[in-house]
Amino acid sequence: xxxxxxxxxxxxGHGLRLEPYEPAHLPGLTAALGRPEVFAGGWGGGPAGARSxxxxxxxxxxxxxxxxxxxxxxxxxxxTVIGTSTILDLAPAAESAHIGYxxxxxxxxxxxxxxxxxxxxxxxxxDHGYGRVKLQADVRNARSRAGIEKxxxxxxxxxxxxxxxxDGSWRDTxxxxxxxxxxxxxxxxxxxxxx
Numbered sequence: 001x002x003x004x005x006x007x008x009x010x011x012x013g014h015g016l017r018l019e020p021y022e023p024a025h026l027p028g029l030t031a032a033l034g035r036p037e038v039f040a041g042g043w044g045g046g047p048a049g050a051r052s053x054x055x056x057x058x059x060x061x062x063x064x065x066x067x068x069x070x071x072x073x074x075x076x077x078x079x080t081v082i083g084t085s086t087i088l089d090l091a092p093a094a095e096s097a098h099i100g101y102x103x104x105x106x107x108x109x110x111x112x113x114x115x116x117x118x119x120x121x122x123x124x125x126x127d128h129g130y131g132r133v134k135l136q137a138d139v140r141n142a143r144s145r146a147g148i149e150k151x152x153x154x155x156x157x158x159x160x161x162x163x164x165x166x167d168g169s170w171r172d173t174x175x176x177x178x179x180x181x182x183x184x185x186x187x188x189x190x191x192x193x194x195x
Contacts (some may be wrong), residue, residue: 028081049166152186
């Protein structure tokens with residue numbers, strides 16, 4: 001069976017709106033993510049890749065896979081940009097996809113934002129016939145790995161020497177997935193976390 005074509009549309013619920021990326025989002029993304037602590041865990045190539053201000057605004061469109069993936073901007077109920085996440089590596093015939101490039105402003109860490117955003121993204125994929133969704137993080141990023149595990153994702157292993165970091169070292173990547181058969185339990189867990 002092949003998954004259906006995935007519409008690239010806004011997703012809304014649980015106090016969030018995930019909007020398809022537009023250049024008008026860049027100032028909000030710069031304010032939310034153009035900070036050293038966002039890069040510290042490995043996003044954007046790690047601490048050596050940290051950028052801010054105009055440098056961040058010029059770099060971000062070259063980093064995100066704009067035009068090659070479904071890049072979403074996460075907006076809160078006050079219409080403030082608070083982060084980004086992307087659906088990429090869509091393989092409808094294999095019913096497989098990847099959620100990545102996720103980052104939020106530090107003020108959102110440990111809140112309901114990540115579970116709510118992932119509930120929307122995962123639901124969008126599974127509702128369109130995808131059977132496996134991959135999530136991953138730098139093996140050194142304990143905070144992101146714990147967040148992925150709290151989603152109900154299963155650890156698959158470590159892809160060694162997977163990507164270069166901004167400092168020239170090589171990243172080992174911890175790979176996780178959620179399968180369609182696991183989605184009802186993962187969805188229930190996310191809904192419970194959201195109250």
